[in-house]
Amino acid sequence: MKNSTLVFRSLGIIIFLAGLAHLFSFGIDTSDDAPTPTIETNAVPVEQPEAENPTEKPVANTAYNPETDHLIGQWKVAYNTEDFKGAIVYKIKKESKVFNAYTHQYQDENGYAEKAKGSKALTITSFNGSKGKGIYNIEYEGKQYEVDCKIAQVDENTFTLSYDYYGYGDVETWKRQ
Amino acid sequence: MIDFLAKKLDWLDVHHWFYIFNDLSLFYIIIPFFVLELIRYAYLKRLDKDLVLDSIANVITFGGFFLVEVILGILAITKVYYWVYNNISLPHLELNWATVICCVLLADFAYYWEHRTMHRIGIGWATHTVHHSSPHFNMSVAYRFGPLDAIMPVVFSLPIVMLGFDPILVLLSEVFVQVFQTLLHTEIIGKLTKPIEFIFNTPSHHRVHHGSNRQYWDKNYAGILIIWDRMLGTFEPEKEKVVYGISQPINSVNPIVVFFHGITRFVKKLGQIKGFSNKLLAFVKPPDWMPKQ
Ligand SMILES: [Zn+2]
Numbered sequence: 001m002k003n004s005t006l007v008f009r010s011l012g013i014i015i016f017l018a019g020l021a022h023l024f025s026f027g028i029d030t031s032d033d034a035p036t037p038t039i040e041t042n043a044v045p046v047e048q049p050e051a052e053n054p055t056e057k058p059v060a061n062t063a064y065n066p067e068t069d070h071l072i073g074q075w076k077v078a079y080n081t082e083d084f085k086g087a088i089v090y091k092i093k094k095e096s097k098v099f100n101a102y103t104h105q106y107q108d109e110n111g112y113a114e115k116a117k118g119s120k121a122l123t124i125t126s127f128n129g130s131k132g133k134g135i136y137n138i139e140y141e142g143k144q145y146e147v148d149c150k151i152a153q154v155d156e157n158t159f160t161l162s163y164d165y166y167g168y169g170d171v172e173t174w175k176r177q
Numbered sequence: 178m179i180d181f182l183a184k185k186l187d188w189l190d191v192h193h194w195f196y197i198f199n200d201l202s203l204f205y206i207i208i209p210f211f212v213l214e215l216i217r218y219a220y221l222k223r224l225d226k227d228l229v230l231d232s233i234a235n236v237i238t239f240g241g242f243f244l245v246e247v248i249l250g251i252l253a254i255t256k257v258y259y260w261v262y263n264n265i266s267l268p269h270l271e272l273n274w275a276t277v278i279c280c281v282l283l284a285d286f287a288y289y290w291e292h293r294t295m296h297r298i299g300i301g302w303a304t305h306t307v308h309h310s311s312p313h314f315n316m317s318v319a320y321r322f323g324p325l326d327a328i329m330p331v332v333f334s335l336p337i338v339m340l341g342f343d344p345i346l347v348l349l350s351e352v353f354v355q356v357f358q359t360l361l362h363t364e365i366i367g368k369l370t371k372p373i374e375f376i377f378n379t380p381s382h383h384r385v386h387h388g389s390n391r392q393y394w395d396k397n398y399a400g401i402l403i404i405w406d407r408m409l410g411t412f413e414p415e416k417e418k419v420v421y422g423i424s425q426p427i428n429s430v431n432p433i434v435v436f437f438h439g440i441t442r443f444v445k446k447l448g449q450i451k452g453f454s455n456k457l458l459a460f461v462k463p464p465d466w467m468p469k470q
Contacts, residue, residue, distance in 0.1 A: 009408055009409060010286075010290070010409070013286055013408075014336075014340075017279045017286070018267075018283065021270055021279035021280070021342070022268075022341065023275075024179075024271075024275030025271040025273065025275070025276060025341075026268065140189075143345065145187070145188050145189055146188075147187075165189055
């Protein structure tokens with residue numbers, strides 16, 4: 001077989017297979033499994049200021065919602081595992097329609113604190129004021145995993161975050177800082 | 178179907194599936210199968226000292242190969258892969274069924290070319306000849322590796338990372354291909370049904386690859402799919418009874434001799450070649466190449 005034939009056939013195979021993968025990753029809109037970011041607001045007021053004053057608040061989603069937005073702020077979680085003993089302070093922000101938690105500060109057992117990288121640790125995709133769901137980024141053997149999690153409000157200043165993955169799970173208590 | 182292929186997967190799931198095939202298959206297929214082969218050898222009165230020692234040598238060469246693989250893996254592979262992935266790659270692909278399937282197929286295609294290269298360039302054959310040097314053909318032969326066998330796959334799988342596939346997925350896919358290949362090293366299974374023999378690499382096709390009969394040289398390089406050989410002109414069906422081994426047998430079951438015999442022969446050959454550029458050429462020219470006087 002001619003070398004040029006080998007090259008053309010090989011390139012054809014590679015382009016076909018890589019193209020297919022890219023098509024399925026970026027070309028196809030799978031609307032049903034895309035995480036539909038819904039903050040289940042059971043309150044109407046968000047719409048009202050917009051109606052009264054449309055120029056001032058163009059993005060209704062970011063308007064303050066007293067039912068859910070007490071999540072915004074700093075939260076501290078204590079850990080006592082083999083890898084890490086201490087606490088992490090997270091900063092929850094409301095971005096577009098969801099709440100995102102970013103690492104803010106690490107504290108060791110002795111309370112010594114160190115600034116964190118600010119990487120995204122949690123996305124709360126839905127929250128109705130007492131219960132919610134989200135995606136939690138956990139690290140396992142050096143690799144990041146996105147794991148479904150549940151959050152439940154305990155009181156004004158506490159909520160729990162739980163996840164379970166092949167028996168590899170935990171319940172974390174998030175305390176307001 | 179399209180929705181299914183594009184459905185996002187979780188890394189833990191994907192790891193888990195690969196783990197079941199890549200790692201656990203040793204216990205639920207390979208070892209039981211090897212035991213079966215030993216029973217068959219005993220029944221055919223072919224279970225002799227040479228066969229047992231040959232099998233032990235195979236496993237020991239795997240130890241040597243694995244050591245190189247681990248050192249290479251820790252030192253370079255993950256770092257190089259991730260550097261390529263983060264700096265010179267197409268947009269990173271999502272993790273879905275389509276990506277996993279395409280990655281395995283690309284890893285299989287890369288395996289074809291890597292394997293073909295191992296046979297057709299001097300330094301490649303110097304290490305891969307170890308795998309072909311056993312006069313027997315059973316599961317343990319699949320573990321017979323040469324000292325540099327771990328290096329070439331890295332070179333051939335980096336382009337897959339450049340296409341946007343996650344480095345870990347690429348590594349898992351490579352192992353997947355390798356494990357599939359392992360299962361083909363047996364005389365127990367004859368020819369399978371026509372459609373399977375047409376599409377997939379089978380024990381029959383791979384016996385041909387290990388043949389020292391002249392018409393079987395440098396044929397059937399495939400990992401999982403034999404169609405690569407059919408498309409690229411290297412397919413040969415099993416007709417004549419296969420005589421296993423290489424054209425110049427090593428007649429040794431000493432694991433050290435087995436492991437290094439390709440390199441030793443290659444170094445000897447380099448000594449016979451005159452001129453520095455000719456010596457360099459010997460690395461990339463076909464194994465039977467000799468400069469014209
Ligand atoms: Zn080979």
